[in-house]
Amino acid sequence: MVIILTERNWTVGKEILNTLIIITMIGLCNYLYHSIYSSQTLILVELIEFQLEALVVSFLPISLYTLLRQNYLLKRYIKEAEAINRKASWKFSDNRNDKVVVISAQNPRNDFSCNCSEILFFHALDNYVVIHFIKDSNHIKEIIRTTLKKAKDDLNEYPNFIHCHKSYIVNLDKVIKVSGNAQGLKLHFDHVNEIIPVSRQLHQEFRHFFGIN
Numbered sequence: 001m002v003i004i005l006t007e008r009n010w011t012v013g014k015e016i017l018n019t020l021i022i023i024t025m026i027g028l029c030n031y032l033y034h035s036i037y038s039s040q041t042l043i044l045v046e047l048i049e050f051q052l053e054a055l056v057v058s059f060l061p062i063s064l065y066t067l068l069r070q071n072y073l074l075k076r077y078i079k080e081a082e083a084i085n086r087k088a089s090w091k092f093s094d095n096r097n098d099k100v101v102v103i104s105a106q107n108p109r110n111d112f113s114c115n116c117s118e119i120l121f122f123h124a125l126d127n128y129v130v131i132h133f134i135k136d137s138n139h140i141k142e143i144i145r146t147t148l149k150k151a152k153d154d155l156n157e158y159p160n161f162i163h164c165h166k167s168y169i170v171n172l173d174k175v176i177k178v179s180g181n182a183q184g185l186k187l188h189f190d191h192v193n194e195i196i197p198v199s200r201q202l203h204q205e206f207r208h209f210f211g212i213n
Contacts, residue, residue: 015070019062020055027054070182077180084178084185084210103131103154105144112144116158120189121170121196124148132192134174139191164206165199 031050101119103112112131120132120139129151131142152169155161160173170187177188185198185206198206 016063016066023058027051074182081178081180087210103151105146110144119171120174122151124167165197168196
């Protein structure tokens, strides 16, 4: 069975294992097709030998390719993170930071409002959005029933908020550091242990935002 990998549970070992599982499934289908096409009797011992040969032959090139690729991605994303951290102009210090942001909930009585400069990020959770913000140096979470898309619409006039992942909108003014690993760029915040990923789908858009080609 193929392992469903996400950005949070991905490892090099799981990537290699996943590829080997796919190779095994292809080998099984190939053996079954060959046996049926040539009208040969299916023999379990032959099937096992066929699969073992395929795995032994493919293990080294798959492992080598995965390690080399992840090493390349690691260096690439570290370099990009360093380039972004060097850009002092990425902070937005205009009058909009002192405005009150209003995020519309499904029920208007539950609308969320907060000073723009206090919001850290928004996290989509099923049919809800968890809003992380700072109040009197304390990290606070508030959950409202809405979608990340609707929250993004409410934030249109605030350029410091950027959609960096299908589940996250972040306030770039509150990012204290950008780091990188083989999975991509990661955003770090003060007062919060949670590290926000930049998804590979939105990676190019995020790069262009900082003028990195």
